[in-house]
Amino acid sequence: MKRSNGCSALLLLICFAVLGCIQAVTLEVREKNSTCIKLELSAFFSITYNTSSSARTVQVPLPNTTTVDAASSSCGTDGSLPWLVATFGSGHALGLSFTSNGSLYSVDNLTLQYNLSDSSIFAEANSSDVVTVVSATVGIWAVINTTYHCVSAISVVAGGQMVTFSDMRLEAYMPGNELSSAETVCSADQASTTAPTTTARTPTTPTPEPTTPQRGTYSVSNNGTICFLAQMGLQLNFSYFSQSQNKTIQEIFNLTPNLTTSSGSCEDSRATLNLxxxxxxxxxxxFTTNSTTNKYHLSGIILFANWSDMTVPFLAGNTSLDYMGTTLGRSYMCNAEQTFVVENFSLNTFRLQVQAFGVTSNHFSTAEECQMDQDQMLIPIIVGASLAGLVLIVLIAYLIGRKRSHAGYQTI
Structure with a gap:
């Protein structure tokens, strides 16, 4: 795989393992018996492609058979940027390029290349092209001579596709062959005071009537300015095989705002919120925009859960949705409970207001209400109008009856 103008790295997705089996992968770049880049992580990807009849979305983990492409990878000793390029499968690759200002290093670009002719992943694809997409907004950085460490899942959107990393340890510009013991912990982990994934809660059997989730406020910032704002209560409904109960159970799970951290990205035509x-x-x-209609909508929802009671992590999603449509420059509001069905799970929202584009002064713009709220407003209006009509009919009938009663008397 060739580098393009020295500024792209190659990230690819796809794998031949069973969906949901998230695997740990270790990758390193070496030159002259020295390691300059080392990466340990688990990752899964969500890619949407076209068939002759519809769009499909696949989600698969990065396989543990992934290897570093020594010919394309580099420590940057020749004046070029350091590169880690990993390959797997039939023409797929994953790569990251790095930059440093002397005190910090960061992922400069993330690039995804995937081969649509690989029918084991892209069944019935209507193209055999090799597609490459790039993201220059990655948000991974650390202090020089420290290891970037992030247990929490972090997602990056590249050209409409999504890659999610978890349990990630990374170091570039390494002074030795092993990851530094000193760490730069990602902001998502700093905000969390709970135990890591391996000791996560063991869910209990849900009650028949789950409580309404708390309403949380979540945001995404770009250069210190809020660019994505949301307030909502969120409830997940999905099934998984429980180790403790040795059977498949239905889980109804409320997100708790004070235990939830938000991250994401804002681009011209795409915005992402990760909770x-x-x-x-x-x-x-x-959320994605439509420049033709001057609107934006919710186009993708992805859920990743890795609980200690699960035999395998749960992974499902769809990036071809069309929910919450509203006009650019406005927010979308729905106080009524909404249910969004997304492949193997469903999501319920309560008292929702969201604005993915055009947030100004850290406040929502004028809201466009959902149809359910509009219908609920119409009900009292219709009932009131019906009652007023009934009163009017009774009054008219009374007046007519009274007039007829007077007409029956003769003047003496």
Whole structure:
């Protein structure tokens, strides 16, 4: 795989393991018997592609058979940027490029290349192209001579596709062959005071009537300015195989705002909000714009859960949705309970207001209400009008009857 103008790295997705089996992968770049880049992580990807009849979304983990492409990877000793390029499968690759200002290093670009002719992943794809997408907004950085460490799941959108990392330890510009013991902990982990994924809560059997979730306020910032704002109560409904009960159970799970951290990205035509609770549950929302209609909508929802009671992590989602449509420059509001069905799970929202584009002064713009709220407002109006009509009919009938009663008397 070739580098393009020295500024792209290659990230790819796809794997041949069973869906949901998230695997740990270790990758390193070496030159002259020295390691300069080392990466340990688990990752899964969500890619949407077209068939002859519809769009499909696949979600698969990065396989443990992934290897570093020594010919494309580099420590940057020749004046170029350091590169880690990993390959797997039939023409797929994952790569990261790095930059440093002397005190910090960061992921400069993340690039995803995937081969649509690989029918084992892209069944019935209507194209055999090799597609490459790039994201220059990654948000991974650390102090020089420290290891970037992030247990929480973090998601990056590249050209409409999504990659999610978890249990990540990374170091570039390494002074030795092993990861530094000193760490730069990601902001998502700093905000969480709970135990890591491996000791996450063991869910109990839900009650028949679950409580309404608390309403939380979540945001995404770009250069210190809020660019994505949301307030909502969130409830997940999905099934998984429980180790403790040795059977498949139905879980109804409320996100708790004070245990949930938000992250994401804002781009011209795409905005992403990632909500992570207790480092073990990540719910991602993707909003996209339509320049033709001057509107935006919720186009993707992805859920990743890795609880100690699960035999395998739960992973499902869809990036071809069309929910919450509203006009650019306005927010979307729905106080009524909404249910969004997303492949193997469903999401309920309560007292929701969201604005993914055009947030100004850290406040929501004028809201466009959902149809359910509008219908609920119409009900009292219709009832009131009906009662007023009934009163009017009774009054008219009374007046007519009274007039006829007077007409029956003769003047003496």
């Amino acid at each position: 992570t609770q207790e480092r073990s549950t990540t719910l991602s929302f993707i």
